[in-house]
Amino acid sequence: MIKDILKSSIVELMKLFPIKRNRCIFYSSYGANYGCNPKYISKYLKETNSNLELVWVLNSPEKYSLEGIKVVKNMSLVYFYNLATSKVIVTNFRTALDFKKRKNQKYIQTWHSSLRLKQIEKDAEKSLPKEYLLQAKEDSEKIDYLLSGCKKSTEIFKRAFLYDGVILESGTPRNDFLFNITEKEKQQIKNSLGVKEDEKVLLYAPTFRKGNSLDVYNLNYAELLDSLKIRFGGKWKILLRLHPHLINLSSNIKDENIIDVTKYDDIQELLGVSDFLISDYSSLMFDFSITKKPCILYTPDLYEYTSSDRGLYFDIHKLPFESVLNNEALNKAILEFDDSYYRDNLEQFLEGVGSYEDGKASERVADLIQNICKGE
Numbered sequence: 538m539i540k541d542i543l544k545s546s547i548v549e550l551m552k553l554f555p556i557k558r559n560r561c562i563f564y565s566s567y568g569a570n571y572g573c574n575p576k577y578i579s580k581y582l583k584e585t586n587s588n589l590e591l592v593w594v595l596n597s598p599e600k601y602s603l604e605g606i607k608v609v610k611n612m613s614l615v616y617f618y619n620l621a622t623s624k625v626i627v628t629n630f631r632t633a634l635d636f637k638k639r640k641n642q643k644y645i646q647t648w649h650s651s652l653r654l655k656q657i658e659k660d661a662e663k664s665l666p667k668e669y670l671l672q673a674k675e676d677s678e679k680i681d682y683l684l685s686g687c688k689k690s691t692e693i694f695k696r697a698f699l700y701d702g703v704i705l706e707s708g709t710p711r712n713d714f715l716f717n718i719t720e721k722e723k724q725q726i727k728n729s730l731g732v733k734e735d736e737k738v739l740l741y742a743p744t745f746r747k748g749n750s751l752d753v754y755n756l757n758y759a760e761l762l763d764s765l766k767i768r769f770g771g772k773w774k775i776l777l778r779l780h781p782h783l784i785n786l787s788s789n790i791k792d793e794n795i796i797d798v799t800k801y802d803d804i805q806e807l808l809g810v811s812d813f814l815i816s817d818y819s820s821l822m823f824d825f826s827i828t829k830k831p832c833i834l835y836t837p838d839l840y841e842y843t844s845s846d847r848g849l850y851f852d853i854h855k856l857p858f859e860s861v862l863n864n865e866a867l868n869k870a871i872l873e874f875d876d877s878y879y880r881d882n883l884e885q886f887l888e889g890v891g892s893y894e895d896g897k898a899s900e901r902v903a904d905l906i907q908n909i910c911k912g913e
Contacts, residue, residue, distance in 0.1 A: 544635055547614065551621035556641050557590065559910050562623040564594035566630060566649075566781055568611035570802040571601055573629045574647035574684065577710040577805075579606060581899035582906065589910060592619045625906050631669070631676040638679040643909050645902065646676070650820030651686030651709040652890060653693070654856075655744070655847040660697040664847050674699045682905065684709065684898075686823075688891025693850065705905065708898030711805045715827045716896030718809040726810045730796060736772045739765060740811040741795075742804070743835070744819040745780040747846055751789055753838050754779070756815070757864045758794035764871040765813065778807055780819075815867070818842065818849070822858055826883055827894055833870050834860040857882035 561582070563575040571593060579591050583605045591606045594616055598608040609615045620626065626642060629649040638644055655661070658673055677700035685691040686709040694704055724734055732738060739761070743754060758775055765773045779787045779799045787799035798807060804821065808814070814825045814832040822832050834853065836842070839862060843849060853860050857879060861867045 541635075547617050548621070548635060548637055551617050552637075552639060554618065554622050556624055556639060557622050558624050558912070559588065560590040560592065560619070560623045561625040561627065561906060561910070562592040562594065562619050563627045564611070565628070568594050568596040569781060569784075571595065571603065572711075572803040572805070573649050574710040575627045575629055576803065577713055577899045578627060578647070578902050578906070581710075581713075581903045585903065587903065587907060589906070592623065594620075624910050627906075631673050632679065634672055634675055636679070643681045644679050645682045645684070645906070646680045647684045647710065647902075650823065651712055651892075651894060652690050652823040653820040654818050654822070654849050654851060654853070655820075656697070656850060657693070658697045659699055660693070660850075661847055670699075677702075684902065685893070686712070686898075687893055689850075690890075705902070706893050707901040708893040708895060709824070710899040710902055712824055712827055712894050713896045713899050714805045715809055715824065716894075723810050726806050730774075730776065730798060730801075730810075732774045732776075732796075732810070733772075736774050737765070737769065737812040738774055738776060738810050739813045739815065740776045740778060740807055741815045741835075742778040742807070742819060742821050743780070743815075743817045745782040746838070746842070749783055749786060751783070751786060753817075754790060755837070755864075756835065756867070758792045760864065760868055761871070762794055764868040768872050768874060769812075776807060776811070778804065818847070822856075826857070826887060829880055829883060831874055831876070831879060832858045833867065833874075834858050835867055836860050837862050857886045 563579045565573040565575045582589055583591060593603060593606050593608050594611050595601055595608055596611045598610045601608055609619055624642060626644045627647060629647045662670055677698060680700055680702055682703050682705045683694060683700055685694060685704050685706045691704050691706060694700065727734065741756060746753060762773055762775065775795045776798045777790060777795045784799055787797050801807060808825050812830055815835050816822050817834055817836050825832055859870050861870050
């Protein structure tokens with residue numbers, strides 16, 4: 538109670554300072570990392586010499602050194618000052634109820650996926666806590682621009698996001714990286730992960746379940762490696778990336794055949810170096826589709842998940858990604874993977890959802906920010 542009163546007092550006090558027209562503040566996943574859409578927007582602004590003051594909010598700023606970007610600790614006095622005096626606020630998550638947007642500030646909500654399989658917000662209100670829905674509603678009332686990666690996402694946002702403002706059909710800034718990644722960047726990322734240049738990469742990146750159970754992540758990694766070698770040849774490494782909600786639990790999955798990359802900040806970099814993706818209900822499948830590389834969905838709890846956890850926006854069996862219920866079916870799907878058939882289905886799907894992705898989303902959002910700060 539005292540802490541909340543103190544926080545409210547600080548927020549009100551900071552409003553006494555004037556808003557700086559060239560200051561923009563960014564944060565991702567409640568300050569947990571330097572990544573996702575805010576990263577690629579701020580990175581583009583920095584690299585194009587925008588003359589803007591770029592501020593990043595992080596829970597552990599001591600772990601980061603971002604050239605050309607000011608880093609502040611989340612919930613510190615410096616944070617509250619920069620939040621209150623920034624012209625533009627950019628996030629990929631629902632802001633807290635104590636964030637009070639000032640009259641002349643602009644708030645850009647990037648969200649954290651180009652498209653999604655799991656229902657969100659109002660569409661999933663039966664599965665979401667009432668406290669979160671209240672937070673979501675208040676957050677939407679503050680938003681000035683909401684980013685969309687495709688026509689289907691725009692349709693979902695209009696119905697489910699508790700928001701009736703401007704939807705910027707820009708594409709997804711974090712996906713620009715998948716269009717533009719260089720071989721040099723790939724090798725640098727691989728080196729940082731302990732993957733050799735000639736090794737191929739399978740990324741296993743499932744979403745979380747209610748109660749944060751790890752039981753469904755029961756892949757037979759040794760058999761998986763054998764199947765990959767037989768079907769695609771070469772040497773393979775398996776990266777395990779659990780959802781951020783499980784960041785402190787991933788070490789409980791012990792297998793000599795995997796590299797745990799759950800704490801790796803930027804999932805887009807992992808997608809960029811991967812030759813094959815296994816996921817489940819995560820929106821990552823739609824980001825990865827840009828690469829046109831193979832993806833299979835491992836969904837052993839499909840019935841339970843769809844009946845008691847979240848509804849889905851698509852019939853999972855009509856997606857271009859094959860879904861399987863057990864390890865035997867997973868290995869069979871890999872051994873029989875038809876690349877030509879997969880790519881044809883993928884193209885039809887992307888055309889059907891009306892994708893806006895072309896590698897230039899960051900540029901579009903950066904132009905919007907520049908215009909806001911110029912007062913245009």
